[in-house]
Each structure stands twice: as C-alpha cells, then as structure tokens.
Amino acid sequence: MADTARSRKSPTAGRPAFLARSFNASRGTAIKTLSISLLATACVAALSLWFSSAAVLPEMLAETAISPTRQALLTSGVQVGFVLGALLFSVLGLPDRIHPARLFAACAAAAALVNASLLIAPVGGNAAIAARVATGALLAGVYPVGMKIAVGWGTRDRGFLVGLLVGALTLGSASPHLVALAGGADWRVTVTVTSLAGLAAALLALGVRLGPYHAQAARFDIRAVTRAWTDRRIRLAYAGYLGHMWELYAVWSWAGAAMAASFALRMAPQDALPLARIATFVAVAAGGIACVAAGWVADRIGKAQVAILALAVSGSCAIAAALTFGGPVWVVVPVFVLWGFSVIPDSAQFSALVADFAPPEEAGSLMTLQTALGFALTFVTVQAAPLVAGAAGWPLMLALLALGPAFGLVAMVRLRRMAES
Template sequence: MTAAMTLGYMPWYNFSAVLKYLADEFHLSASDTGWILAAFQAGYVIVVGGTGWLGDRLSLKKIVFWATLVTGVFSTLFVWGARGKESIIALRLITGLSAGAIYVPGMALLSRWFSPKERGGALGAYTGALVAAYAGGYLIAGRLAAAYGWRTGILWTSLPAILAAILIVWLVPEAPPGEETKAGEKGLGPEAPGRASNGKEKAEILEAPPGGFKGPVFLSASYLGHMWELYAFWGWIGPFLVSAALTVGMAPDEAVKWGGTFAAGIILIGAPASWGWGIVADRKGRTWAIMVASILSAGAECFLGYLYGHSLALLVLLGCWIGFWVIADSAIYKAGLTEMVLPRIRATSLGFQSVAGFFVTIISPMVFGKILEHYNGPVAAAQVKVWGPAFLVLGIGGAAAPTLAWILRRQKQANLMAGGKK
C-alpha cells in the first residue's frame, strides 16, 4: 500500500514543479495558478466524500485500484491536452476527481490490519508515502522539465500511477485472513474500536459515550486549520523557491531545477515526520501531538515570506522546518477519528472529515494567489517579489488547529483516543 501510494500520487504536484514553463508558454499569472491548484483540490473534494460512503459498502481494493489507474491516465493526457488556461484547469480537475478516490479508501483498507495501539504509526507511514509521492513529483518533474521540457516532466511523473494500479491488483489483499469484508462489517474484529468483548467469540457494539459526535466534530474542525496551511504551502513552496532562486541570480533553467529539488526536499522531510509523530501520538496522546506540531508549523509560516530576498539557504532551512511540522500531525486526525466512531461507519466518517478538510484546500491556494496579485500585480509566480502577506495568511489560518485541539482535549470523548491518552 505504501509503495502504491508513493507512485500513485506523483501527479499531484508535477504541475507546480513545471509551472515556470507553463506560465511562460500559456501566459499564466499568479492568480491563474491559484485557480489551477484549486481546481485539482476541488476535484478531490467532489469525490472523496462519496468514496468513504462507497468504501463502507463496496470493495475498498477495487476502489483504490480504479482511482489510481484513472489518475495516471488523465495525468498522462495532460502532456498532449494542455493548450491554455481553460484546458489546464479541466485536466487538473479531472485528475483531482480520480485522485480523490484513493486516500480515504486506502486508509480504511490499511486500518483493518492494525490494532488501535498500532494504527497511528501505520497510518502515519501511509501518509508518509503520500508525502514521498508529492516530493517525488516535484523532484522528477522539475529536473526533467529543466533538461527536456515540461511535457517530459509531466509524463514521467504520471506513468508511475499506472504502475501503482498494477501493484494494487497483484500485491494488496482485501483484508487480513478470516476478517469479514461484507458491507457494514469492514474492519471489525475483537480488538476494533467501538467493540467490547466479554471473552466470548461474539462481540457487542457499544453505544457512543456522552457527547455524541461532539468529539469527532472538534477533531475535524481542528483538521480544517491543518489543511488550510498544508496544501497551499506544498503547492506554492516550489514557485516561491523558483522565484527566490531567480532573485539571487540563477538562470531560469537552473532556478526551476533547484527550486523543484529544494521543494521536493522540504516536502520529503515530512515523510518520516508523519510516521514518527504518529508513534509519538500513540504514546503521548492525539491532541498533545496536534497542538505541538501545528504551533511549530503555523508560527514559522508567518515569517517565511518576509524573508524573501535573503539567503536562499535560509529560506530552504526554514522551509524544511515547516515541511517537517506541517505534515507531522496529518495522520493523527485520521487515527483519532477511527477511535471515536463505530467501525461500521469508519470509512464514511473518514470521508466526511476529508471532504471538510479538503474543501478549505480549494480556498487557500486561491486566496494565496489573489494576495500575491494584490501586492505584485498580474504577473507570473516567478516574477512575484512580495510573498510575506500570503504566507502570513496561511499561518493565521493554521492557528485554528491547535486551538480546537485544546478544546477537544477538554471533552470526555477525547479519552477514546490512544487508549485514554487523549
């Protein structure tokens, strides 16, 4: 599953990696770029909630397979189909629609194999693979585009998704041996959250504790703040570093190559963060881990853009700090939610949380682009000189995550997470 995720999501940021060339060829402004980034996120949101519902009723493996395959096909079609702003938006929207059916069903499928005490680390590893895919897309597409043109960069970060679909068919089982997989019973086992066993074979589904869905709502609301900063940061960090590299005197091709490479490193550093911080959350508690990670990432984002024009090494160093913490708590929201809801609605709940979270990822890249245009005029991202206010808005929005996690920590349902560690 982690290998398939690494290959399957490479198309996500290949657009950002080759943006300099696309902007030059098709006259895309920073605001246009925000719309294109938002189109992909919008496609994801349209589909992701429905896949959670389907995942509680149909084969999770088949959903993940078909979604991964179609993602690869339409990302590959971008190579020949991109002819201007409108066609780029349409193709990125369709690719986002396909990608929206991978992550949530994949999380639900993977959660079948691990007990609640191990699930934070397992889902963190899966999220880490997603991060590696984003970084791989930036690295491969940027360097190939600088050497051979943007179409080559897009092509060789799209074909791996088709390979990922083949891996899913051949190597990923539907469920652990002996586990029920029919509708309404996915992931149920004697150790699953929401079940209590009295020593007999038959387990009984418990009623939800006092508070109903208050706990899941606060956790998901905290997730909104996390998602506000996360995907806009990932989508814009590459163009930001390309612009910064041009400012310090790099040639355009070198700026694209190294801007993409630095962005890939910044994103990739989040892969072990997601896995490692998931294990920390298993031991220290979900809300504690969320508050620490989100404060450290959002706080640094408030300053990043204002350092534009200073040493490129300083920008990359601070970017790496943000890249580590901005994703470190991502899987914790998922793990915590699976512990607070009944197993029979686990995939649906994950889908609703993802819809809410990814909805704000439609807005934040557009807001970022609009702020850039307000301060710089209708110029391409590579020509932007004022970045501070845009990154500041990401940090301010991200502050909602620790605030709401602190409120959740005071709720009774928080005791359901991480074996009572909140």
C-alpha cells in the same frame, strides 16, 4: 473416495498449540507487513499525479502564455475535483461498501489515464483544467480509501499505520518536483512518468490484503456521515484538520514560487528556480519522513498531543518564513524545510482520531468526508495565495497561513482536555 477437503492439512496440523499460535501470528505479521508496504508504495506512485502540472508550470509558461487564473486552476482544479469526488464517495458510503483495494486500483488507473490526456490537450486550455479536476475526483478513491485499508490492520499502532500512509502521500506529492528537475525543459516527460506511476499504483493495490479490523457496511446509510456533527470528539478532530489544511496545500503548492521570489532578490532568476525546486522537494519529503516518526510517537504519547506539537511548530514557521523572506539562502531554506517537516505529520493523527472515535463500518465514509471538507478549504487558500502575494507581497501571504494552525491548536487542546477528563 476420501473427502478432498478433509485430506488437506493446515500448515499447523500436528503441531503443539503454542507452536500453531506462533506460526499463525508470524504469518499474520508477514501478510500485514507486505500489505502495508504495497499500499504505501502504491500511494507514493498514485499521489505523484497530484502536482504533476504544478511542478512543470514554468516550462508550460515558457511554451504557451497562460493567464494567472488558469495557472491557479491547473493546481487548485485537483482540489476541486477531490472535494467533489470525496463528497460523492462519502455520501454513498463507497469506501465502506466496496472492496477498498479494488476501488483504490480502479481509481488510480483511471486517474493515470486522465493525467496522460495532458499530453494531447491544449496547454492551459479548458480540456487541461477539466483533466486536472477529473484527476482530483479519482484520487478521492485513492488516499481516503487507503486510510480505510490501513486502519483495518491495527488499533494500538493505528497512529503509525496512518502516519506511514500519509508519509507516502507526502513523498508522492513531492516527487513531481524531482521528476521535473530531471526532465529538464520538456514538461511532457514529467506528465508521462507520473502517468506510468499511477498505472503501477493500480497494479500494486491489487496485491493488498484487508486486515482483521476491517469492517464493511452492509448497506447504504446516510446517517453515517452525520456522526461528524453529533459526536463532539469527531467534530473537534474535524476542526483541527481544517486548521491544518488551511496552510498545508498552500505551502506545498506555492513554497517553490515563494522561495524562488525570495532567492531572486539575491541571485539571478535562472539560478533561483532550480534551487527553489530542490528546496521544495526536500521540504515536502522531510514531511513524509516526519509522518512515520510522528505516527510511532503518537501511539505512545497520544495522537492529539502530537497534533498540538505539529500545529505549534508549523504555525511558528509560517511567521518565520514571512520575517526571513528575501534573507540569505542559508536562513530561508532551513525555515521552509522545518515548515515542510512540521506541516504534515498531524494530518495522519486527525484521520486516526476519527477512526478511533467512529464505528469501524463507518470509518471510511467519515474519513473521506473529513478530507472532502479539508480539501474544499484548500481550494480557497491555493487559489488566493498568488493573488494575495501579487497584491500585498509574499511575506504577508506567508504570515496569513499561520491563522490555520492557531485555529486547529485550539480545537486539539479542547479534545485533549476531553480525553483527560
């Protein structure tokens, strides 16, 4: 009997060598394109879970009285959960030891089910807050793990690949505001739609293949995460990321409230809220588009240089937002849209820099730890923002957000000088 294995012919059998190489290259490009497309779409769907409660908070308040502290916890609870989950994943090295696409799928499906529990939990109660914390913890197995998959597909175009993924994250984060607008007064529609999106993300992730630069750690090694402090390049990339995160989620969480308060000084409150929601979606979605473009540019002029430009613009927008608060709508909206456009594209470059400097088998854990520290900081700013705004006004709160980009700017200038020298 002929050997079955030998009887199978490869797609390139009998072809000249140069045609075989061309066929394999084309096939590899097709697989890469499909995998990255599926991954990006899954991120858009899964990250819609993040702000599913924040987007419908006004409708929840119309149904049930919720204290200011609990209102903030419904939003910042996701950050707390994400930090706890990311720390656990990074310390255990799970993104580098488990098949990342399967880990992504499992976490997205579980997060969707937990998010759906908001439909039966008392509005604003302990169970609802616990569900938001659990959702955040599970999303730590989605976003950082997705970056681990993306960096495994390339080195020269790594800035673009991670930028595409962060752009998907941004669009996913913005989507609940649009769903809430379409859902009208029934906040349960938004929760249902985002939960279904999370389940769809899990199915999409199962179709994602791993790239040729993917590396898996053979065993658990706690020393992998200590590289964040022993390698000065990674330490500076972390510092830039922390400065960036100081403002990012505060802007995403409270831009709508800030604009609604600003618009209400010139129009009826019932008209101000829908306009603020549309403007918030446009501002956050603009950042998603900027991520992709910035990634393409970063692969050509340098990741640190793109981060420097983004930090400078977003910091300036924070000051401009404070100065124009209460002004004409046609002035306030462009400032916030530019802020949304510039506040996120550097995020991908900080992660790509860590992946560049880290050993491939440690990149997943180090990027996960990076996001854990950054999101720990966002808990402070997200929780403090409405308190500062209530005590001192929105203009001062918006201006204080410029401190983060200023800190990150110093770190990235130092990193660029290191690279040049």
